[in-house]
Amino acid sequence: MTEPAYRGLPLLTQTAYARLLDLLLTTEAGDPASDATMVSKTIRGRRYWYAQRQEQGKKVQRYIGPETVEVTALIERWRRSRSDAASRAELIAMARAGGAYLVSAAEADVLTRLAPVFRIGGVLVGSHAFAVLGNMLGVRWLDAMVRTEDVDIAHDHRIAVALARDGEPVDIRRDLGDALPKFSVLNPTEPATSFRVRGAEVEVEILTPLVGKERKRPIQIGALGAAATPLRFLDYLIEETQPGAVLGGSGVLVNVPRPGRFAFHKLIVASRRSRGILGVTKAPKDRAQASALLRVLLAELPGEITIAWKELSSRGRAWVSAATSSLARLDEDLVTQLRHLGVKA
DSSP states (O other), rough: OOOOSEEEOOOOHHHHHHHHHHHHHHHHHHHHSSEEEEEEEEEEEEEEEEEEEEETEEEEEEEEEOHHHHHHHHHHHHHHHHHOOOOOHHHHHHHHHTTTTOOOOHHHHHHHHHHHHHHHTTTTEEEHHHHHHHHHHHEEEEEHHHSSEEEEOOHHHHHHHHTTTOOOOOOHHHTTTEEEEEOSSOOSSOOOOOOOOSSSSSSEEEEEEEOOOOOOOOOOGGGGGEEEEEEEEEEHHHSEEEEEEETTOEEEEEEEEEHHHHHHHHHHHHOOSSSSHHHHHHHHHHHHHHHHHHHHHHHEEEEEEEHHHHHHTTHHHHHHHOOOOOHTTHHHHHHHHHTTTTTOO
């Protein structure tokens, strides 16, 4: 019998995660007793929120996130000066005892160092984001589905400068402790888009959406102090995000994609994997993550699926074809349930 792809977490564990996320959000926004204020910017038709304060005579803004139900609720809680006395370490211990997924100490350290990137709109993607989504949805994935040594960070280069303006300067390589850049063997003169963290078996990869003409050359993102690998279809994944908590260390506040978009993007990525050894290895994992996430959403949040599918479908035939070629390879019962929600394979 095949081992289930996930198991549900106890209610107390889910509550510990929710309280941790709330505490991280409130802490990131600033102490309610301080002189911080909430301000917003409208960029490319969307509203983004920041916590702003004066530090040493200079206006400093910390990125909170795009205007969503969750961020709006955070702002309202902040304005009511709501606080939580429980420590983050205690909440993480509670979540771990209840079976939630924790990252390693090395991964927690690296993600903590990357906190400035998340403050200016960076989005955690890949298997680490999948793990965060599992804790957020109250499930524990099979360890094989989340195991990875890579930390993938995405940022839309088209809005990076606007989001970072008046914020804290970011230099990824410096913040990672003078990490070792990994240059392309085929094009060694191009800027590095990934870094190996000294003293840790963790590699950080920087990604950005590829919109328009095809290109392989990295795109420089001045706001991050680094270049990023441009990827087609990535804009769909990171266009709608939500705050999430990484369990490890003292907890790390990150931005993660919406779960419905994450699932369909994984199907798209699986269909575009090369036929080489790496593609053959990674495509099944992409489909497994998408399948598990879709099953959880069918049971708990079917609306996430319909919203994500409608947005994908609005982008044209190429997008739908890329997703459905992988969708057709999922379990028949899952595909049948998705059809009832309007997802056509």
